[in-house]
Amino acid sequence: MKTVKEGEVRRREILVAARELFVSKGYEQTSVNDILKVVDIAKGTFYYYFSSKEEVLEAIILDIVEEGARRAENVLKDKSVPLVNRIMMAIMAQTPEFEGSDEIKEEMHKVENTKLERLYLRAMLKRMTPVLEEPVLEGIERDMFHMEYPTECIESILLLGHMMFDCDVFEWKMEDYPKKIKAFLCNVEKMLGTKEGELNVLMNMFGQ
Amino acid sequence: MKTVKEGEVRRREILVAARELFVSKGYEQTSVNDILKVVDIAKGTFYYYFSSKEEVLEAIILDIVEEGARRAENVLKDKSVPLVNRIMMAIMAQTPEFEGSDEIKEEMHKVENTKLERLYLRAMLKRMTPVLEEPVLEGIERDMFHMEYPTECIESILLLGHMMFDCDVFEWKMEDYPKKIKAFLCNVEKMLGTKEGELNVLMNMFGQ
Numbered sequence: 001m002k003t004v005k006e007g008e009v010r011r012r013e014i015l016v017a018a019r020e021l022f023v024s025k026g027y028e029q030t031s032v033n034d035i036l037k038v039v040d041i042a043k044g045t046f047y048y049y050f051s052s053k054e055e056v057l058e059a060i061i062l063d064i065v066e067e068g069a070r071r072a073e074n075v076l077k078d079k080s081v082p083l084v085n086r087i088m089m090a091i092m093a094q095t096p097e098f099e100g101s102d103e104i105k106e107e108m109h110k111v112e113n114t115k116l117e118r119l120y121l122r123a124m125l126k127r128m129t130p131v132l133e134e135p136v137l138e139g140i141e142r143d144m145f146h147m148e149y150p151t152e153c154i155e156s157i158l159l160l161g162h163m164m165f166d167c168d169v170f171e172w173k174m175e176d177y178p179k180k181i182k183a184f185l186c187n188v189e190k191m192l193g194t195k196e197g198e199l200n201v202l203m204n205m206f207g208q
Numbered sequence: 209m210k211t212v213k214e215g216e217v218r219r220r221e222i223l224v225a226a227r228e229l230f231v232s233k234g235y236e237q238t239s240v241n242d243i244l245k246v247v248d249i250a251k252g253t254f255y256y257y258f259s260s261k262e263e264v265l266e267a268i269i270l271d272i273v274e275e276g277a278r279r280a281e282n283v284l285k286d287k288s289v290p291l292v293n294r295i296m297m298a299i300m301a302q303t304p305e306f307e308g309s310d311e312i313k314e315e316m317h318k319v320e321n322t323k324l325e326r327l328y329l330r331a332m333l334k335r336m337t338p339v340l341e342e343p344v345l346e347g348i349e350r351d352m353f354h355m356e357y358p359t360e361c362i363e364s365i366l367l368l369g370h371m372m373f374d375c376d377v378f379e380w381k382m383e384d385y386p387k388k389i390k391a392f393l394c395n396v397e398k399m400l401g402t403k404e405g406e407l408n409v410l411m412n413m414f415g416q
Binding site: 118121122125147148149152153155156159160163164169170171179180182183184186187190191193 | 326329330333355356357359360361363364367368371372377378379387388390391392394395398399401
């Protein structure tokens with residue numbers, strides 16, 4: 001048991017060091033050797049946990065998904081916020097800001113790396129759908145939401161939000177965003193089957 | 209004027225030959241030389257039109273988008289089909305079957321090539337949104353659809369359909385599909401603001 005735990009600790013040390021290096025030096029500019037130096041381990045130890053630098057980046061991306069899901073879970077705990085707003089705020093809180101780590105974000109969004117983007121998206125959808133199921137089912141029970149397919153509705157909202165606002169798939173101009181966000185919230189209201197205007201508080205945040 | 213036209217004809221010859229080769233031999237197994245032989249041109253002529261084999265593949269993907277959009281436009285012409293069904297059938301008709309060209313589809317869906325998938329998606333969204341705007345605006349005018357943001361509604365429907373059913377982003381099992389398709393059609397009804405059950409004809413196509 002002890003060894004397993006130590007192994008997990010070691011793996012985490014590598015991830016933390018690599019993440020810091022990717023952020024400060026850039027992903028391309030960081031070598032496996034740089035990581036070894038910071039963690040103070042032998043090459044063999046590194047390759048026991050990861051087969052390549054790219055695999056480290058993939059593990060970091062899964063960490064980012066996990067961190068986002070936990071932020072979302074925290075937001076959902078605050079029962080003082082009306083349910084539907086809480087759900088949308090949880091989705092927003094989930095979005096990785098890549099705290100200061102533009103390097104990782106950039107790496108993920110590079111054309112060569114849409115593979116990593118896809119990895120992020122799949123992991124995020126899997127992790128976040130159950131997180132949102134609880135509040136959505138609560139909304140249905142309280143007669144605030146009306147839908148036949150709650151899971152699929154959540155999947156669609158997460159997917160649309162990600163593709164439109166994190167992935168820039170439409171290449172909208174900055175000035176388009178207020179309208180696009182409102183349209184998105186309007187579609188969310190419809191899919192959840194809320195009263196019209198239930199998301200007005202959020203919509204107003206994005207001006208006229 | 210004549211030269212421009214001849215250039216376009218030559219470019220098209222290269223595309224047709226390359227597409228046939230990619231389909232019959234596979235993309236990886238096809239070299240620029242193979243293409244030169246079929247079209248019977250010099251290397252310099254090829255590189256006048258394309259900078260690489262990959263650029264040819266990109267041009268083929270744009271062709272696939274164009275062909276899909278034309279199929280959709282044709283479907284929309286058949287006024288005997290009720291409007292909302294016609295719109296959904298146009299979206300389905302647009303989906304590339306890659307007529308026999310599993311090779312191109314495979315190439316596009318390879319993890320290394322999510323870049324091509326993104327290229328396809330962006331081009332498809334740009335090309336198809338205006339195609340669907342006309343019938344959707346007609347539906348609004350005829351009081352069949354009710355929505356505040358028609359363009360964004362079309363964008364969302366196209367994006368969801370593509371990501372869920374062409375891209376396999378959720379990695380659903382075969383047996384999940386009937387439910388997922390119904391849930392999708394149900395969300396489409398809500399976003400378009402049709403009468404409930406307006407898409408029942410289509411839904412019934414996907415069994416119970």
